[in-house]
Amino acid sequence: MQERVKSPKFDIIGTRPIRPDGADKVTGRAKFGADHKIAGQLVGKVLRSPHPHARIKSINIAKALALAGVKAVVTREDFKEQSPEFIPAGEMLVNYRDVLRNVLAREKVLYEGHAVAAVAATSETIARQALKLIEVAYEVLPHVINEVEAMKPGAPIVEDGMITAGVTPPPTTPSNVAKRVEFTLGDVAKGFKDADVIIEREFNTKPVHQGYIEPHACVASVSEDGTAELWTTTQGHWIARAHCAKLLGWDITKLRVTSSEIGGGFGGKTVVYMEPLALALSQKSHRPVKMVMSREEVFRASGPTSGANIWVKIGAKKDGRIVAGEAILKYQAGCFQGSPVQPGCMCAFAPYDLENVKVVGYDVLSNRPKVAAYRAPGGPISEYAVESVVDELAATLKIDPIELRLKNAAKEGTKAAYGPKFGPVGLVECLEAAKNSPHWKAPLGKNQGRGMASGFWFNIGGETTVSLQLNEDGTLTLMVGTPDIGGLRASLAMMAAEELKVPYAKVRPIIADTSSLGYNFLTGGSRATFSSGMATVEAARSIIKQASGRAAKLWEIPEDAVSFENGEFRPAGDNAGKHKPMTLADIAKVAGKTGGSIVGYAAISAQGAAPSFGVHIADTEVDPETGKLTVTRYTAIQDAGKAIHPSYVEGQFQGGAAQGIGWALSEEYIYGADGKLQNAGFLDYRIPVASDLPMLDTIIIEVPNPRHPYGVRGIGETPIIPPMAAIAAAACKATGVRMFELPMSPPKVLKAMKDAKAGKKA
Amino acid sequence: MAKHHVSATVNNDPVEFLCETDQTLLDCLRDELNLTGAKEGCSSGDCGACSVTINGRLVCSCLVLGVEANGMKIETIEGMAQGDKLHPLQQKFLEHAALQCGICTPGVLIAAKALLAKNPNPTETETRYWLAGNLCRCTGYDKIIRAVMDAASEMRKGA
Numbered sequence: 001m002q003e004r005v006k007s008p009k010f011d012i013i014g015t016r017p018i019r020p021d022g023a024d025k026v027t028g029r030a031k032f033g034a035d036h037k038i039a040g041q042l043v044g045k046v047l048r049s050p051h052p053h054a055r056i057k058s059i060n061i062a063k064a065l066a067l068a069g070v071k072a073v074v075t076r077e078d079f080k081e082q083s084p085e086f087i088p089a090g091e092m093l094v095n096y097r098d099v100l101r102n103v104l105a106r107e108k109v110l111y112e113g114h115a116v117a118a119v120a121a122t123s124e125t126i127a128r129q130a131l132k133l134i135e136v137a138y139e140v141l142p143h144v145i146n147e148v149e150a151m152k153p154g155a156p157i158v159e160d161g162m163i164t165a166g167v168t169p170p171p172t173t174p175s176n177v178a179k180r181v182e183f184t185l186g187d188v189a190k191g192f193k194d195a196d197v198i199i200e201r202e203f204n205t206k207p208v209h210q211g212y213i214e215p216h217a218c219v220a221s222v223s224e225d226g227t228a229e230l231w232t233t234t235q236g237h238w239i240a241r242a243h244c245a246k247l248l249g250w251d252i253t254k255l256r257v258t259s260s261e262i263g264g265g266f267g268g269k270t271v272v273y274m275e276p277l278a279l280a281l282s283q284k285s286h287r288p289v290k291m292v293m294s295r296e297e298v299f300r301a302s303g304p305t306s307g308a309n310i311w312v313k314i315g316a317k318k319d320g321r322i323v324a325g326e327a328i329l330k331y332q333a334g335c336f337q338g339s340p341v342q343p344g345c346m347c348a349f350a351p352y353d354l355e356n357v358k359v360v361g362y363d364v365l366s367n368r369p370k371v372a373a374y375r376a377p378g379g380p381i382s383e384y385a386v387e388s389v390v391d392e393l394a395a396t397l398k399i400d401p402i403e404l405r406l407k408n409a410a411k412e413g414t415k416a417a418y419g420p421k422f423g424p425v426g427l428v429e430c431l432e433a434a435k436n437s438p439h440w441k442a443p444l445g446k447n448q449g450r451g452m453a454s455g456f457w458f459n460i461g462g463e464t465t466v467s468l469q470l471n472e473d474g475t476l477t478l479m480v481g482t483p484d485i486g487g488l489r490a491s492l493a494m495m496a497a498e499e500l501k502v503p504y505a506k507v508r509p510i511i512a513d514t515s516s517l518g519y520n521f522l523t524g525g526s527r528a529t530f531s532s533g534m535a536t537v538e539a540a541r542s543i544i545k546q547a548s549g550r551a552a553k554l555w556e557i558p559e560d561a562v563s564f565e566n567g568e569f570r571p572a573g574d575n576a577g578k579h580k581p582m583t584l585a586d587i588a589k590v591a592g593k594t595g596g597s598i599v600g601y602a603a604i605s606a607q608g609a610a611p612s613f614g615v616h617i618a619d620t621e622v623d624p625e626t627g628k629l630t631v632t633r634y635t636a637i638q639d640a641g642k643a644i645h646p647s648y649v650e651g652q653f654q655g656g657a658a659q660g661i662g663w664a665l666s667e668e669y670i671y672g673a674d675g676k677l678q679n680a681g682f683l684d685y686r687i688p689v690a691s692d693l694p695m696l697d698t699i700i701i702e703v704p705n706p707r708h709p710y711g712v713r714g715i716g717e718t719p720i721i722p723p724m725a726a727i728a729a730a731a732c733k734a735t736g737v738r739m740f741e742l743p744m745s746p747p748k749v750l751k752a753m754k755d756a757k758a759g760k761k762a
Numbered sequence: 763m764a765k766h767h768v769s770a771t772v773n774n775d776p777v778e779f780l781c782e783t784d785q786t787l788l789d790c791l792r793d794e795l796n797l798t799g800a801k802e803g804c805s806s807g808d809c810g811a812c813s814v815t816i817n818g819r820l821v822c823s824c825l826v827l828g829v830e831a832n833g834m835k836i837e838t839i840e841g842m843a844q845g846d847k848l849h850p851l852q853q854k855f856l857e858h859a860a861l862q863c864g865i866c867t868p869g870v871l872i873a874a875k876a877l878l879a880k881n882p883n884p885t886e887t888e889t890r891y892w893l894a895g896n897l898c899r900c901t902g903y904d905k906i907i908r909a910v911m912d913a914a915s916e917m918r919k920g921a
């Protein structure tokens with residue numbers, strides 16, 4: 001076994017200081033996407049398709065353009081065709097043919113709400129009138145909404161000529177299956193032969209929306225010389241820059257993108273929707289253009305995550321040892337390929353140390369908005385299904401569900417079905433903590449049940465650049481490029497302060513724009529604290545090195561004869577005690593005379609992101625009259641590697657759990673037979689409100705990541721994985737019936753209970 | 763169509779603005795008065811991000827017309843701190859890390875202040891039901907509820 005790194009003693013890491021951007025956020029001063037304003041700006045609005053599937057025969061904008069106050073209209077004619085090849089954009093492979101079509105429809109509209117044209121006008125009222133004057137002739141086509149229907153022969157084809165990838169020989173007829181993926185380990189057939197018990201189940205989940213409270217918003221301003229500025233609420237402004245420049249055919253350097261404060265993203269703000277339209281409108285109108293989505297547009301036209309159909313089969317010995325696991329996942333991609341089915345496959349059995357695994361996934365198109373990333377994209381769906389079967393297995397074998405998992409838990413050295421061997425991971429520690437938690441042992445009330453489930457997420461590193469300036473008074477300015485959505489600036493300032501042994505308040509972190517700093521991949525994949533933290537530590541160490549050099553110069557001794565201890569540069573070795581120690585502030589003061597400004601710069605591709613495992617315990621109570629399930633107690637336990645600012649780590653656990661509770665009980669996209677979304681608002685798309693939830697208890701486990709200077713693991717995504725299965729397990733205890741469909745909304749629960757009763761009587 | 767002339771008091775300052783008949787108070791605050799602290803999360807009264815008080819009463823400013831504000835006393839998040847002294851609720855929100863992205867925060871703070879004005883000693887359940895009109899997608903509400911109750915307790919001590 002690899003030796004686990006010991007946690008060093010820290011002064012600042014692990015404390016809970018107030019975030020640097022805090023005051024602005026409690027006083028209303030912080031500027032979010034829609035708060036930015038430029039003199040002379042126009043209002044931009046989007047015309048959206050009323051049909052789920054139709055060919056666009058013609059678009060006539062003449063009447064709209066003739067309306068006084070309308071300054072520009074853009075349609076498909078204004079954007080050049082893009083290649084369907086997947087080409088690198090930053091660290092992602094992007095098919096710009098599809099990105100372009102999602103921004104603005106070309107041959108066909110592919111979902112209700114698909115953007116067809118955009119206008120810029122001098123007022124909101126005029127912009128709305130102009131939308132009504134655009135004449136679009138549609139040839140309405142048959143549509144398909146459900147993924148299982150979409151896979152059937154004869155289903156309406158969403159993308160003409162789509163041939164399934166990943167199948168040999170390739171199919172000869174088009175279908176809605178964009179690709180098939182498969183991950184195997186060992187031999188499942190042999191595994192199932194050895195099994196004493198086999199459980200096989202089918203599950204269905206609905207698309208759920210990220211539900212960030214801030215709608216998409218941006219302001220674009222294109223100058224007469226072709227340079228442009230874009231302010232937008234995004235999880236990655238370098239990504240937004242890459243996409244916009246590509247779609248508009250511009251040099252990247254001409255576009256400067258500033259990320260506003262961001263009002264939640266959860267993966268949904270990793271793509272562009274209105275940004276290229278706003279830039280195109282600004283270019284045409286020679287005026288700045290501001291565009292803000294309505295909530296309805298957010299629901300209809302920005303990415304939810306996939307709904308899915310999942311089949312899982314697990315075989316085990318009587319003693320609880322799992323001998324084989326198999327799954328088939330059918331994920332909705334929306335109208336363009338690219339559902340998160342691949343990570344879904346990779347995660348499915350990741351919490352288990354198994355010899356025989358087979359997972360097959362299908363990426364399925366239908367007439368829905370293109371899915372976007374949502375917190376641990378793909379993971380919650382497949383792990384919900386697998387964890388639910390594992391719970392049933394525990395019940396069948398009469399083994400405690402935590403014990404069953406401990407028997408099979410992935411640990412250091414486990415080979416995951418998707419390839420790698422795990423380094424040090426904290427699943428066993430999480431399970432032990434769950435077992436010993438007061439929650440697991442507490443008595444339950446009437447109509448209540450308790451369940452638990454595990455969760456796994458990979459986490460990523462990636463391209464990251466930071467710049468740390470030592471100011472002339474000894475304070476520091478830290479420029480980072482990963483948008484801060486939930487306390488990142490606090491964590492990074494803490495790491496810089498820890499490294500440099502200066503007070504936390506002396507480090508001021510800001511999120512820099514794309515022209516002020518080298519490339520940064522986006523805030524996603526639970527990478528921001530990990531990667532920007534790694535880069536910050538490197539930049540801080542560079543400052544120490546440079547400052548040591550300055551001290552050496554002043555003292556006329558070799559650079560390696562200067563030591564840095566407790567915040568002081570001291571002559572060391574033979575020179576010890578010969579010169580008065582200097583602080584960073586002392587050196588900053590004379591920087592100009594000793595070689596110029598001291599700036600620590602780190603441009604890295606962060607490697608060594610480590611997975612984070614979590615275990616959640618949920619209690620639910622059922623109202624036998626209505627079927628309503630209420631979560632009455634909740635505990636989220638997770639391995640954070642090292643919690644830099646524990647409050648924000650707990651906050652991630654709690655926020656993910658709450659989103660998972662919504663996914664489990666109340667959230668779903670509801671479509672009519674007409675292919676139209678029926679609940680595009682917060683009244684009918686119910687995200688948990690304060691009165692729906694109990695306190696969400698947390699336990700932070702710290703099994704340090706040996707590849708990070710402070711042991712950090714990404715933690716933001718794992719917490720949304722266990723809730724659905726934990727609640728389903730709890731609901732089974734509370735109601736006496738096992739349910740295989742999300743959300744477990746009151747009508748479904750009531751029906752399941754009634755059916756079970758009728759079944760018992762019959 | 764001619765715009766309407768509205769006079770009101772916002773955070774104790776007299777203000778005047780012109781607005782369209784169908785313009786919401788939220789839009790008037792944000793676009794005419796440059797007070798962008800109140801946020802638009804839905805414009806349908808479902809998220810509470812636009813919360814302000816009118817003559818002491820908590821409302822969703824997206825559901826009020828600008829013209830209705832004529833002669834009224836409006837309080838927004840921009841008026842909550844006194845000089846450089848944060849309101850105890852604001853302070854406790856920072857200490858408890860009761861915000862992540864912070865987009866819901868102005869609305870939650872305004873709503874919480876209105877709660878404590880009515881009920882200085884709310885139970886957890888009362889706090890949860892009062893704030894049920896303020897959506898937060900980031901925090902799961904745990905730290906928000908703790909911050910409000912802690913602020914209430916501190917304000918009771920101070921009173």
Ligand code: FES
Pocket residue numbers: 801802803804805806807808809810811812813822823824825
């Ligand atoms: S914007 Fe007013 S309640 Fe949502």
Ligand code: FES
Pocket residue numbers: 213263264860861862863864865866867897898899900901
């Ligand atoms: S902190 Fe993001 S919505 Fe509440």
